[in-house]
Amino acid sequence: MPRSPQENEALFDRRAATYDEDVRRPTGVLVGYEVSLYQAAAMILLAAGSEVLDVGIGTGAFARPLAADAARVSGVDVSAEMLARCRADHPSFALGMGSFLQIPHADRHFDALVSSFAFHEVPPAERPRACAESARVIRRGGRIWLLDIVFASSASLAEASEELHEQWDPDEIYPLVGEMDAALRTAGFSQLRWQQTAPYHWAVTGRRVT
Template sequence: MAERNDRGSADLDAATARTAGAYGARADEYIAAVGRIGHVAEPDLALVREWALGIAGPLLDVGCGPGQWTRYLAELGADARGVDPSPEFLARARSDAPGVRFRLGAAERLGGRDASIGGVLAWYSLIHTPPEHIAAPLAEFARVLRRGGGLALGFFAGSELAPFDHAVATAYFWPPQLLTTELAAAGFTVARVETRHDPGARPHGAILAVRDG
């Protein structure tokens, strides 16, 4: 079992490195297309804002990219920090928000102390994670969150778990019920589930969950 776990971790690390490299190579293109807070749909902005204002303690923006959400949360008054595996994104994030803390890291390897974070924002941060490895980042979120801490998860929603050709790297549609099952297994209670299909966009899903106490 340990050998399989080690191999699975290595496979996930490799997948994360490939995705980070693909985003880094297209960082400017990504930022121009979707990497600003002004690109966020108003219902999503309202959802995350309401969620963040109810969190006590530090907020960790996992897969922060160029830092648009981290900066937004900091401007709301939150103790927001960003983590991302792409050095190119982090360079832009630090340039755009010099007073905000950013560091290199991946969803499945966040580092830091157990139970030290009040909230985790993972907004479209797990869309490229192979489904067989989804338990690893969810377990890591549970590890760093305090009991009663919050998780806000954004993802591509679908009726079936299925890959698709994303512009940067293979991504996945997730049925919301399947993700809620994975979250429960990781130690979360789901508080809210939303789905929406805006014209010209892929179906959107959002889940708010609480770390079990």
């Protein structure tokens, strides 16, 4: 059963103090965390002066390398404690509470939306709405880059749950490439390009065309 938004907020508030340490020694589905961040960040091409939003920014690991090109990096998260950590390390970021389902910014405000390891926190039934909410805040022609724990098929997901065995969290319901691809296209993204970055991680980029 997926966690409720309140359970997610409480979980990441508790994890915030040790999060950066923990992901330096990733286990289970997070194995390859740093390589994935590096590879996904290498896919990102920002025009100088872009307005960028990181959804589920956490402590700011994915947004950090984007700050050199962006005019401004904004970030939203459901956890006040993760945001406090991010604010301490990245005082120039414009941070606030928000989620994939409620992004507190105007329509078409951003040139690019990025996110790492946060989309899977959205309950499956709400994922199409999360894609639509993401599209809402990106200008026409703007881009999305998502990196997450995603599986190519139900069979590869089932294999991973066996491989990882006791490290597999039955409360997490990870997206499949095909489902996410369809939801992003329905929300108005096209030119979708997928790249596997680690055994359990995929990154996708797309352009908002409508």
